[in-house]
Amino acid sequence: MNSWVEVRSGAYRDSVTLMRVSRTLAERDGVTAAMVAMATELNLDLLTQQGFAVPAGAGPNDLVVAIRGVGEAAVDGARRALDGLLAEVPAPAAPGIAETEPPRTAGAAARRLGEPGGLALVSVPGRYAFVEAMDALTAGLNVMVFSDNVPLHQEVALKEAAGRRGLIVMGPDCGTAVIGGVGLGFANAVRPGPVSLVAASGTGAQQMMCLLDTAGVGVRHVLGVGGRDLSAEVSGRSTLAALAALDADPATELIAVVTKPPAPRVADLVHSAARRLDTPVRFAMLGEDSADLTASTEEVLTTLGRAAPRWPSWPADRRTARPRPGALRGLFAGGTLCAEAALVARRVLGPAFGSGGHRLIDFGDDGYTRGRAHPLIDPTLRLERLAAEAADPACAVLLLDVVLGYGAEPDPAALLAPAVESALERRDDLRIVVSLCGTPADPQDRDRQAAALRAAGADVFVSNAAAARYAAGLARNGGGR
Template sequence: MTDLVQVRRGAYRDSVTLMRVSRRIAGRPDVADAMAAMGTPLNRAVFERMGFAVPPDAGPADLVVALRGDGPLDDARHALAELLDERAQAHDGGFGEAPPPRTVAAAAARGDASLALLSVPGPHVFPEAMDALAAGLNVMIFSDNVPLEQEIALKDAAAARGLIVLGPDCGTAVVGGAGLGFANAVRPGPVGIVAASGTGAQQVMCLLDAAGTGVGTVLGVGGRDLSPQVSGRSTLSALAALDADPATELIVVVAKPPAPPVAALIREAARRLDTPVVFALPLPGADDLTGATAAALRRLGRPVPRWPRRARPQPPGGALRGLFAGGTLCAEAELVAGAVPGGHGHRMTDFGDDAYTRGRAHPMIDPTLRLAALADAAADPGCGVVLLDVVLGYGADPDPAASLAPALAAARAARPDLALVVSLCGAAGDPQGLDRQGAALHEAGAAVFASNAEAARYAAALAAGRSGDEGEDG
C-alpha cells in the first residue's frame, strides 16, 4: 500500500464540504482509504486510527489530506486537488443587475425577510448575528462553539429590539411552515415546541406525527439557554411568541437537564400563559420525551397510540454502551436506563457534543466516529448491549442505514452474543424513507424503536440479564 499525506497551511474548508470530498475520493477504484479534514486534535486521532502519519506541526487551521492505495496515487491526488479547489463562479446576473449582497444587512434590505439563518464557525458568528439584529431580523444560529458571553449579549440585544435569537447550536426549527436545520417532514398542526434541544424536539415532532397530530412552529433556543448563565432568555421570548399565536393550541417545552432555578422560572412563566404548556425535561420523576408526548396528546383530547417498533429476540447480559448523535436522546437514555432495576456498567456518549464536532461535521451527517466506536464496542468482551440513535430529516445523512446497517451486521457476525438496539427518530415523510431505514437496520440484526425511552428501557433490561424476546411489530 502507498500512503500520501499532505498539509495545506491555513486553508480552511467547512466540515461538510470535506466530508463529501472524502467520500467521493474514497469511492475511486484506485483508493483504499481517504480523508480530508482540518488538523484538529480529534481529526488527528482519526487520521492516526486509520494509520496515516500526520506531520506533528499540522494544527486546527491547517487542511490535512490523506490517501492510501495499491499503486500510484497521482490521479487521485489531482482529483482531490480539483475538488478542494473548486469555487462557485460569481453570478453577475447579467447586464445591469446588482451584485450579490455581501452582508446580512445588505441582504435584508433587498426583501421582506424576518429571519436570518447563520452557519459560520462559532468564534466568528457574533458580528454577523449583531448585523442581522441591527437590520431588524430574528436570528437562528446553527453554529456551535460560540462563546457563552457572546450568546448572552446577542440575546439581550434581541430582547431590546423585540426579536428572538434561536441558538447558538440551534439544530432544528420550524418557522412559517418551513423546516430549518435538522427538521423532520411532519404534518402541520396545533402544537408549538420550544426546544433547548434539537433532537429532543425532533423526537417529540416525530412521535406526534406518528400519532396523527401535527406541529405548527418549533423554536430552538440552543442547548445552553436553560443554563444558570443564560437563564432562559430565549425560552421566555419563545413562550410569549407562541402564546400570542392563535394557531398554537398547546406548547411543549423540551430541554436537556435544566438548572433547577431556571426550570422554576420557566414553569412560573408558563403558568401565566393562556396557552397550556407540557414539559419534557429529562429529570428524575418527570415524564420522558415519550411520556410528555403522550401527555400532550391527552391534553388535546387525542388517543395515544402504541409507538412503532421492530423488536426481535436479543441475547441478554453484559454492559450497555450508548453511542448517540443526539445530546438530549443520550441524556434521556442515561436517565431511563439508570432507573431499570439491575442495570449495570452503562456508559453513554454524545457524539454531537461540541468536543466531537470541532472541525468535523455533526454525527447526524458524518457517521465516522460512531462507526469506529461501534467497532470498539463489538471488540470489547465486556460489552453486551449497544444502543444507538438514528435521526432522520432534512439536512441529516441522506441514507444512514447504508453505512450503519453493514456495521451492525459485521458487529453481530463477530459477536453473536452482542445485542443491538436502535432508536429511530423519523417521520413518514422524511426524505430518507422511515420504513426503508427501519427495515434495513432490523435486517442487520437490531431491534428498532420509534420511542427513544422505550429503546433505552429495552436495552437496559437486556444489560440487566433479562431476555429480549419481544414479538415483532412493524
C-alpha cells in the same frame, strides 16, 4: 501500500464539504483510506490512529489531506482529483436577474431587501458566529445560530441585544427549527397542526415532533433556543421570548417546552411565565424524577383529547443466540436522546449503571464536532466505535439512535445496516437496538430505514425511551421484551 499527506495552510472548507470530498476519494479504485479535514486536534488524532504521519505545526486553520492506496497510480489519481472536488463552482444567476455582487453579510442582505423582521440563519465556525449574528440583529432580523462552540458570554450578549429589539435568538447550537411548517437545520417532515414547541434540545424536539406526527397530530412551529438557554447564566432569555411569541399566534393551540434539566431558578421563572399565558403549556423537562419524552408526548395528546397510539417497533428479522447479561454501550448522535437513554437505563439497571461497565456517548458533543461535520451528517466516528465496542467481549448490548430528516445523512441504513450485520456475524451473543427518530414522509423514509436495519439484525423502536428500556433490560438479564 503508498501514502501521501499534505498540509495546506489557511485553506478553509466547511466540514460537510470536506466529509463529501473524503468519501468520494475513499471510493476511488485502489484507495484504501482518505481523509480531508481541518487539522483540529481530534482530526489529527484520527489520522495518527490510521497510521498517517502528520507534519508538525499543522493547526485548526490548516487543511490536512491524507490518502493511502494500493500503488502510486491510485494515490496520484486521487491527488489529481482532489482540487477539482474542493473547487467551489458558483451557481449561475437565475434568468432575468442582474448579476450584482452578492451581499457579504446577513445584515447587508436584509438592508438590500428592505424587509426587517425576517430570519437569518448563521452557520459559520463558532468563533465567527457572534459578529454575523449581531450584524443580523442590528439589521432587524431574528437569528437562528446553527453554529456551535460559541462562548457563553457571547450568547448572553446576543440575547440581550435581541431582547432590546423585540427579536429572538435561536441558539447558539440550534440544530432544529420549524417556522410556519418550514423546517430549518435538522428538521423532520411532519404534518401541520396545532402544537408548537420551544426547545432547548434539537433531537429532543425531533423526537417529540415525530411522535406527534405518528399519532396524527401536526406541528406548527418549533423554536429552538440552544442547549444553554435555561442555564443560570443565560436565564431563559430566548425561552421567555419564544413563549410570548407563540402565545400571540392564534394558530398555536398548545405549547410544549422540551429541555434537559434547567437551572432551578430559571425553571421557576419559565413556569411562572407560562402560567400567565392564554395558551396552555406542557413541559417535557428531562430529569431524574421526570417523565421521558414519550410519556410527555402522551401527556400532550391527552391535553388535546387524543389517545396515544401503540408506538411502532420492528423486532429483528433474525435472532442470534440467546443474549447474555453484560455491559450496555450507547453510541448517540443526538445529545438529548443520549441523556434520555441514560436516565431510562439508570432506572432499569439501578446502582449497576455506574459500576457495570455501562457507558453512553454523545458523538454530537462539541468535543467531537470541532472541525468535523455533525454525526447526523458524517457517521464515520460512530461506525468506527461500533466496530470497537462489538469486538469487546464485555459489551452485551449496543444502543444507537438514527435521526432522520432534512439535512441529515441521505440514507443512514446504507452505512449502518452492513456494520450491524458484520458485528452480529462476529458475535452471536450480542444484541443491537436502534432508536429511529423520523417520519414516513422524511426524505430517508422512516419505514424503509426500519426495514433495512431490522433485516440486518437490529431491534428498532420509534420511541427512544422504549429502545433504551428494552436495551437496558437485555443488559440486565439477557431477557426479551
